[in-house]
Amino acid sequence: MVQNKNWWQDKIAYQIYPRSFMDANGDGTGDLKGITQKLDYLKDLGVGIVWLSPVYRSPMDDGGYDISDYEDIDPLFGSMADMDELLREANKRGIKILMDLVINHCSDEHPWFKKALADPNSEEATYFYFVKSGKKPPNNWRSMFGGSAWEPVGDGRWYLHLFSKKQPDLNWENPVLREKLYKMVRFWLDKGLGGFRIDAIVHIKKQPGLPSGTPDGKDGMVGCFAFARNYPGIGDFLTELREQTFDRYPCVTVAEAAGVPNEQLGEYVGENGYFSTMFDFSYSEPYNYGHGWHTCKAPGEWDFRAWRDKMYASQLATQEIGYGTVFFENHDYPRAIQKFIPEKDHSPAVQKMLAQTYFYLRGMPFIYQGQELGMTNARFDSIDEINDISTKNHYKLALADGLSPEEAIVKVRRYSRDNARVPFPWDDSANGGFSPAGVKPWLRVHPDYQTVNAKAEQNDKNSVLSFYKEMVAIRTGKEYGKILRQGTFAPILKRCGKLIAYTRTCEECGRTLAVVASYSDKPRTLRLPFAVKRVVQSSAPLAPLSAPDTLSLAPYQSVLLEVQ
Ligand code: NOJ
Numbered sequence: 001m002v003q004n005k006n007w008w009q010d011k012i013a014y015q016i017y018p019r020s021f022m023d024a025n026g027d028g029t030g031d032l033k034g035i036t037q038k039l040d041y042l043k044d045l046g047v048g049i050v051w052l053s054p055v056y057r058s059p060m061d062d063g064g065y066d067i068s069d070y071e072d073i074d075p076l077f078g079s080m081a082d083m084d085e086l087l088r089e090a091n092k093r094g095i096k097i098l099m100d101l102v103i104n105h106c107s108d109e110h111p112w113f114k115k116a117l118a119d120p121n122s123e124e125a126t127y128f129y130f131v132k133s134g135k136k137p138p139n140n141w142r143s144m145f146g147g148s149a150w151e152p153v154g155d156g157r158w159y160l161h162l163f164s165k166k167q168p169d170l171n172w173e174n175p176v177l178r179e180k181l182y183k184m185v186r187f188w189l190d191k192g193l194g195g196f197r198i199d200a201i202v203h204i205k206k207q208p209g210l211p212s213g214t215p216d217g218k219d220g221m222v223g224c225f226a227f228a229r230n231y232p233g234i235g236d237f238l239t240e241l242r243e244q245t246f247d248r249y250p251c252v253t254v255a256e257a258a259g260v261p262n263e264q265l266g267e268y269v270g271e272n273g274y275f276s277t278m279f280d281f282s283y284s285e286p287y288n289y290g291h292g293w294h295t296c297k298a299p300g301e302w303d304f305r306a307w308r309d310k311m312y313a314s315q316l317a318t319q320e321i322g323y324g325t326v327f328f329e330n331h332d333y334p335r336a337i338q339k340f341i342p343e344k345d346h347s348p349a350v351q352k353m354l355a356q357t358y359f360y361l362r363g364m365p366f367i368y369q370g371q372e373l374g375m376t377n378a379r380f381d382s383i384d385e386i387n388d389i390s391t392k393n394h395y396k397l398a399l400a401d402g403l404s405p406e407e408a409i410v411k412v413r414r415y416s417r418d419n420a421r422v423p424f425p426w427d428d429s430a431n432g433g434f435s436p437a438g439v440k441p442w443l444r445v446h447p448d449y450q451t452v453n454a455k456a457e458q459n460d461k462n463s464v465l466s467f468y469k470e471m472v473a474i475r476t477g478k479e480y481g482k483i484l485r486q487g488t489f490a491p492i493l494k495r496c497g498k499l500i501a502y503t504r505t506c507e508e509c510g511r512t513l514a515v516v517a518s519y520s521d522k523p524r525t526l527r528l529p530f531a532v533k534r535v536v537q538s539s540a541p542l543a544p545l546s547a548p549d550t551l552s553l554a555p556y557q558s559v560l561l562e563v564q
Pocket of ligand 1: 256
């Protein structure tokens with residue numbers, strides 16, 4: 001098993017969606033000054049690394065993942081001086097900031113793309129995938145946000161966009177473009193950034209010739225993954241990126257690397273991998289929404305065991321080659337409780353059980369803003385309340401497939417990315433203290449803000465927030481920290497249904513901890529493969545053990561145990 005050796009492996013990471021964290025200037029949108037104001041909240045939680053979703057200049061077609069100037073801050077978020085101040089203040093508190101590096105695509109409002117449109121013979125035109133193709137798109141690839149992955153520009157040329165049509169893909173085959181990107185990455189690292197979370201990076205290599213594929217849907221199109229995700233040859237680009245940038249700084253790089261098979265993890269995050277670590281999405285969407293959210297199974301309907309086994313497989317494979325990340329939420333998903341637990345069973349105690357399930361796995365834990373409060377989905381009433389481009393697409397797909405608007409909004413409520421993008425509730429004042437009273441935040445405030453908010457939970461020792469703080473203290477503390485950071489992962493009680501259970505063993509110190517999390521809505525008694533030395537933490541009051549190896553759990557209860 002590979003041992004820890006880098007500064008970042010001991011940290012707890014926290015993801016901020018800047019638009020929705022804290023609105024310091026009262027314009028309805030979160031900003032950098034707001035984040036700086038709240039650094040002490042993060043320090044108090046025990047966070048050592050903060051990943052900021054994009055704050056670069058952007059038309060905000062896809063929440064900032066469409067960048068029109070890589071070396072400037074969008075006025076919505078403030079100025080470069082605000083960014084420098086945030087970096088300074090974070091450093092003072094021992095917090096490293098990661099920015100989001102979005103280099104598979106830029107915005108169609110980036111000067112490069114504007115020049116490319118205006119002049120087909122310009123150098124900038126070679127930075128993108130432009131193909132002359134008359135009235136039909138050059139191939140039948142479907143964009144990840146729906147519809148063709150090609151957009152005509154009126155002069156016979158079409159350009160490729162794997163995401164929205166306002167996000168043209170950059171042509172990584174062009175060395176001049178690559179060098180410009182590397183220079184930009186160094187510009188940020190020179191500012192003392194802790195590193196980057198790297199967006200959609202597995203898509204930068206496309207199959208040469210850009211061939212059509214066999215249609216996989218009624219629209220005659222085909223998902224672009226087979227042709228443009230982790231495509232052979234991508235390693236040359238990723239190695240060069242690393243050598244020209246990251247290798248020269250003491251930074252951490254976290255790749256958004258969906259679809260990398262376990263056998264290839266070593267190339268990505270092994271000893272000489274392209275990145276320090278990565279997000280593995282193999283177990284983050286048990287419902288697999290291939291052809292629209294309306295086709296997905298609800299929690300309780302999908303295969304629990306298959307989901308759990310993917311989590312185990314990811315842990316086992318990663319510990320052989322490096323150090324992964326663990327997460328249940330981010331800005332692209334509904335809240336975890338909505339993904340994994342039937343609605344009728346939701347409660348703060350279940351939030352704690354979910355938290356324990358993932359937080360003690362092997363890897364650097366990420367908390368997504370509001371997760372530590374046990375936030376739930378936002379309960380949108382109408383599509384008019386939605387900002388997210390992918391939600392609008394899924395809503396349309398549902399209507400086209402015959403669902404009524406009432407039926408389609410039920411799917412939005414369950415799966416929309418906006419569910420986790422609503423303003424962070426700081427207290428029970430108007431707008432949850434996110435924006436001043438009288439200001440309308442860019443996305444509606446969560447209906448539960450009067451009870452589920454940071455201030456209320458800070459004063460309640462039984463709150464989800466207090467539970468997270470306890471988990472952070474356990475994970476980073478002297479007593480158990482080493483076991484939880486370095487210990488080997490091994491699944492246990494695999495034959496039991498609706499159960500996630502594993503040990504973490506530190507060979508060096510000869511100690512083992514175990515997590516046992518019941519996903520059953522019924523009480524249960526389990527015979528453990530060991531005697532319990534100590535109950536370290538429980539998601540709810542625990543019944544006394546009837547024997548040292550016999551554990552009785554309430555519905556959806558979990559525990560962290562020390563093994564005899
Ligand atoms: C992944 C990001 O997390 C998501 O929010 C974005 O829409 C796509 N990449 C495109 O950049």
